[in-house]
Amino acid sequence: MIEVNDVVQFTENHKWCGCLGIVEEVKPSKYLIGIPLPQQGAAYIFDDGSGIERIGKAVMVPNDADD
Secondary structure, eight states, X not given: OOOTTEEEEEOTTSTTTXXXXXXXXXXXXXXXXXXXXXXXXXXXXXXXXXXXXXXXXXXXXXXXXXX
8 A cells, every 4th residue: 555655666657667756645546746856856746556666665755845
């Protein structure tokens, strides 16, 4: 089961194939995944779970801007 702060990798049939991302939000039928882009910020991608595989749990995650 994929949860918030899990590290995922996009599978070979996905546009972002091979990229790693961190699950930012879990909704009933989709996941919001943040992909860090060096010197550019981050890209946020929604996936229904069919295009990602769980790699593990992120040990360090960025602070939420609201804190």
